[in-house]
Amino acid sequence: MTLQKDVETQESARRPRRRLSARAAASTGRGRVPARLLTLAVVAVAVLAFGFASAPSVRYAVILSVIYAIAILGNNAVLGLLGEMNLSGGVTMALGAYGFCWFSAQGMNPALAAVTAVLLTALVSAVIAIPTTRLRGIFTALATFALAYAIPTLAIYLKDITGGDEGTSAPYDFAPFGLELSGSTWDMLTTVVVIFVLLGALSLYLFNARPGTTALVVGEAELAGTTTGISHRTVKVVVWTWAGTLGGIAGVLYALAVGFIGPTGFSFMLGVWILVGGVIAGPRSVWGALLGGLFVGLLPVELQSVVPPAATGIIFGAILLIALLAGGRGLAEWIERAAPKMTELIRRRRAAS
Amino acid sequence: MTPPRDAALDLTSVATGYLSDVAVLEDIDLHVEPGQAVGVIGRNGAGKSCLALTIAGQLRPQAGRVTFGGADIAPLSSRARAGLGIALVPEGRQVFGQLTVRENLVVAAYGVGQRLTPAAFDAVTEHFPVLRTKEADLAASLSGGEQQMLAIARALVQSPRIIVCDEPSLGLAPVAIDVLARVLGSIRDSGVGLLLMEQNRGLLEDVCSSVKLLDGGGIKLTVEPRDLSRPEVMAAYLGHAGSAHAL
Amino acid sequence: MDLLQASIVLGVVVGIVYALSGAGLVVIFRTSGYISFAQGDIAAVGLFVGLAAYKAGGGYGLTAVTVILVSTVLGGLVGGLITIPLERHGHLPAALSTIGVGLIIGGILNVTVGGDPRAFPEVSSAAAFDFAGVRLGWSDIVGMLASAAIFIGLGFFFRRSRIGIAMRAVNDNRFAGQILGVPDKRLKLVGWIVAGSLSGVLGLFVAPILSLSPVSVNTLLVFGFCAIVIGGFDSIFGALVAGVSIGVLSNLTSAYVDPNLVPTVLWAAMLLVLLIRPNGLFGRRRLVRV
Numbered sequence: 001m002t003l004q005k006d007v008e009t010q011e012s013a014r015r016p017r018r019r020l021s022a023r024a025a026a027s028t029g030r031g032r033v034p035a036r037l038l039t040l041a042v043v044a045v046a047v048l049a050f051g052f053a054s055a056p057s058v059r060y061a062v063i064l065s066v067i068y069a070i071a072i073l074g075n076n077a078v079l080g081l082l083g084e085m086n087l088s089g090g091v092t093m094a095l096g097a098y099g100f101c102w103f104s105a106q107g108m109n110p111a112l113a114a115v116t117a118v119l120l121t122a123l124v125s126a127v128i129a130i131p132t133t134r135l136r137g138i139f140t141a142l143a144t145f146a147l148a149y150a151i152p153t154l155a156i157y158l159k160d161i162t163g164g165d166e167g168t169s170a171p172y173d174f175a176p177f178g179l180e181l182s183g184s185t186w187d188m189l190t191t192v193v194v195i196f197v198l199l200g201a202l203s204l205y206l207f208n209a210r211p212g213t214t215a216l217v218v219g220e221a222e223l224a225g226t227t228t229g230i231s232h233r234t235v236k237v238v239v240w241t242w243a244g245t246l247g248g249i250a251g252v253l254y255a256l257a258v259g260f261i262g263p264t265g266f267s268f269m270l271g272v273w274i275l276v277g278g279v280i281a282g283p284r285s286v287w288g289a290l291l292g293g294l295f296v297g298l299l300p301v302e303l304q305s306v307v308p309p310a311a312t313g314i315i316f317g318a319i320l321l322i323a324l325l326a327g328g329r330g331l332a333e334w335i336e337r338a339a340p341k342m343t344e345l346i347r348r349r350r351a352a353s
Numbered sequence: 354m355t356p357p358r359d360a361a362l363d364l365t366s367v368a369t370g371y372l373s374d375v376a377v378l379e380d381i382d383l384h385v386e387p388g389q390a391v392g393v394i395g396r397n398g399a400g401k402s403c404l405a406l407t408i409a410g411q412l413r414p415q416a417g418r419v420t421f422g423g424a425d426i427a428p429l430s431s432r433a434r435a436g437l438g439i440a441l442v443p444e445g446r447q448v449f450g451q452l453t454v455r456e457n458l459v460v461a462a463y464g465v466g467q468r469l470t471p472a473a474f475d476a477v478t479e480h481f482p483v484l485r486t487k488e489a490d491l492a493a494s495l496s497g498g499e500q501q502m503l504a505i506a507r508a509l510v511q512s513p514r515i516i517v518c519d520e521p522s523l524g525l526a527p528v529a530i531d532v533l534a535r536v537l538g539s540i541r542d543s544g545v546g547l548l549l550m551e552q553n554r555g556l557l558e559d560v561c562s563s564v565k566l567l568d569g570g571g572i573k574l575t576v577e578p579r580d581l582s583r584p585e586v587m588a589a590y591l592g593h594a595g596s597a598h599a600l
Numbered sequence: 601m602d603l604l605q606a607s608i609v610l611g612v613v614v615g616i617v618y619a620l621s622g623a624g625l626v627v628i629f630r631t632s633g634y635i636s637f638a639q640g641d642i643a644a645v646g647l648f649v650g651l652a653a654y655k656a657g658g659g660y661g662l663t664a665v666t667v668i669l670v671s672t673v674l675g676g677l678v679g680g681l682i683t684i685p686l687e688r689h690g691h692l693p694a695a696l697s698t699i700g701v702g703l704i705i706g707g708i709l710n711v712t713v714g715g716d717p718r719a720f721p722e723v724s725s726a727a728a729f730d731f732a733g734v735r736l737g738w739s740d741i742v743g744m745l746a747s748a749a750i751f752i753g754l755g756f757f758f759r760r761s762r763i764g765i766a767m768r769a770v771n772d773n774r775f776a777g778q779i780l781g782v783p784d785k786r787l788k789l790v791g792w793i794v795a796g797s798l799s800g801v802l803g804l805f806v807a808p809i810l811s812l813s814p815v816s817v818n819t820l821l822v823f824g825f826c827a828i829v830i831g832g833f834d835s836i837f838g839a840l841v842a843g844v845s846i847g848v849l850s851n852l853t854s855a856y857v858d859p860n861l862v863p864t865v866l867w868a869a870m871l872l873v874l875l876i877r878p879n880g881l882f883g884r885r886r887l888v889r890v
Contacts, residue, residue, distance in 0.1 A: 320697075
């Protein structure tokens with residue numbers, strides 16, 4: 001018996017240690033961190049280059065796309081790790097945006113106002129997450145749906161803070177480090193892309209370290225109905241707060257880019273788009289969030305030159321259905337799986353010729 | 354398509370498994386006729402549930418024939434098989450927890466296109482008086498033994514010719530197993546064929562007329578129930594032929 | 601005092617319609633375990649076809665039948681062709697697919713008929729009688745009675761009828777249902793068809809009040825969600841009580857505080873109830889035995 005065990009140990013020592021198979025890495029979005037960071041960097045540079053080369057109107061859409069991508073990145077933690085439907089992505093964006101504008105209007109330094117707004121959003125998200133994460137399955141979707149639906153009218157009601165129907169303006173002279181942060185400037189584009197890459201790298205790190213594993217275990221355990229000795233509630237609240245924080249950051253950037261915010265910008269459809277963008281692109285992929293952002297922010301703009309604006313919903317719905325029919329894992333994972341096969345195919349062709 | 358009353362279930366050289374290309378069981382031959390109880394004994398993982406699911410139509414055989422009353426039933430769905438009179442009492446009871454006891458029986462009758470008449474309810478619960486007193490309770494609130502009774506009652510409501518029971522004694526108290534043995538015996542005597550997948554030797558000895566030993570992906574032995582306690586048979590079903598002398 | 605009475609009486613009237621908007625959702629939830637976000641869009645298609653029939657000279661009866669028929673068929677198509685097949689990937693993709701369907705239908709409606717609100721005929725514009733100083737119209741009365749009848753019918757259906765019980769069974773334990781020969785896919789389709797026709801009925805009551813646009817029924821679905829969540833998915837009676845409470849609550853909020861606060865109050869009420877009683881005020885606690 002002991003002899004056999006020794007043989008086994010030697011066997012496993014000789015084999016190169018692989019934490020995850022290629023397939024496991026693609027489907028969970030874990031492992032292969034350097035490769036993923038590289039992909040993220042390449043995609044980010046591509047988005048930057050595209051944005052710089054485009055006309056201001058398209059660049060503006062790219063900036064908004066990257067901002068949505070930040071919110072999607074946060075929401076994907078809830079969707080991809082916990083397997084829960086969160087429709088309140090737009091709510092946290094509204095909180096961040098309105099908070100930023102209000103704090104600045106109170107005479108606060110804009111940089112401090114931005115940080116305070118994000119912290120406030122994180123705090124409110126945590127407070128809302130405490131009851132919300134007690135709900136199961138479809139009820140989280142319903143509760144966040146009702147909240148997302150309430151936001152525009154709530155913004156009108158709180159008109160002393162939000163400016164009501166007319167809306168409120170972001171500080172227009174905000175220029176940290178000499179960066180001109182507004183509208184479709186190059187500085188704005190660079191800033192949002194850099195922030196996305198930093199947050200993406202952070203989520204990759206967290207995802208592969210203990211917090212990500214714990215959250216994944218909680219999400220899967222809920223499906224299997226098992227107990228694991230982890231406080232599920234705490235983990236869930238943390239994940240939802242993380243999503244809310246990223247939503248808050250996206251909201252601040254949104255206020256800066258748009259310059260003027262009003263209730264119509266935060267209709268419940270915004271939350272739907274953030275969720276749908278994540279589903280289409282793949283909820284467990286970081287660069288997929290960027291792809292999702294481009295879907296939500298850029299595709300409608302580009303589509304409008306082909307189809308009437310009212311019809312963009314048809315295209316979106318169709319893409320969403322196709323993504324779901326393909327297994328609901330998203331485009332990014334599909335590409336991640338297909339890419340090695342493609343390179344292999346090309347290599348073989350070359351070898352043959 | 355209604356089979357004759359004496360319809361027998363036959364498996365001939367059946368190979369089956371959970372995946373279409375990996376066989377868990379191979380070359381299985383079985384014959385169960387109404388009024389007869391056949392036992393299948395085997396360790397955990399020997400393939401008892403796999404065999405039960407194949408007979409119930411949840412798994413497709415990879416090779417061989419499954420016939421009922423002489424007609425090939427391999428292409429039929431679970432629903433069609435239930436309609437023909439093959440009922441499965443699945444492992445782990447699988448009652449509808451959020452439905453009442455009576456509603457569980459209503460659904461079973463619905464599955465074979467019948468109504469649960471008061472007469473049918475009385476006939477079935479005659480075996481299980483406890484179900485009659487807990488008629489309006491949620492199935493999830495029943496004890497393990499009561500849930501097993503309900504699972505069997507649910508099969509009986511379908512007036513089956515053959516009942517396949519997958520590990521009915523699992524997780525039951527000894528007293529409940531005694532009750533189970535009595536009930537299964539009277540079901541057999543009422544003319545229903547029983548295929549009993551079990552690990553509990555006592556239950557098999559009480560109910561069955563012959564027992565198949567499932568091991569190593571096939572039927573290894575067919576024995577009389579009273580032979581189950583013989584050392585060489587026990588050794589075979591405990592898995593290690595070499596450890597027979599230890600017993 | 602008049603304001604209070606009016607708020608309460610009209611709250612009850614409209615609350616029953618709120619409850620009705622949750623009814624279709626309950627049917628899908630009880631068979632499949634998730635919620636359709638497309639019911640409002642399905643109803644909208646039926647309403648626009650019905651409006652076309654009305655304009656072509658059909659009477660109210662024909663219009664109503666058209667609306668219900670179209671939304672019934674469309675509900676069945678959406679469920680049968682898209683959502684139920686997607687269940688093999690899990691409940692989440694199935695629920696998400698209803699959002700996709702909603703986007704597509706909404707887009708098609710925007711392109712074909714446009715987003716402008718239109719008037720929709722009602723059963724009768726005549727006043728029926730005064731109740732506690734509040735004038736009620738015949739359409740209010742008919743809406744209330746029809747909703748109540750549908751609720752009682754649904755309660756009976758799920759408690760007593762074989763199909764209703766089997767539908768609950770399929771949602772409870774799909775494997776056991778299959779073993780027993782319950783045609784689970786067919787029952788789920790029945791659920792979608794019934795839900796489709798219910799949303800058509802709802803549309804008939806909503807469209808005259810809110811006027812018809814691609815999103816008008818969707819607006820009401822939020823109230824429906826709240827009603828069934830607060831009342832409890834298990835309890836038809838609960839949904840009625842919750843619907844009425846929501847109707848009164850939102851009318852009071854609207855009258856005494858601010859109409860813009862109504863959705864927020866609803867959300868808060870819903871969250872509060874779920875915190876205290878996770879299965880709703882009248883829902884049964886799920887018994888789980890491991």
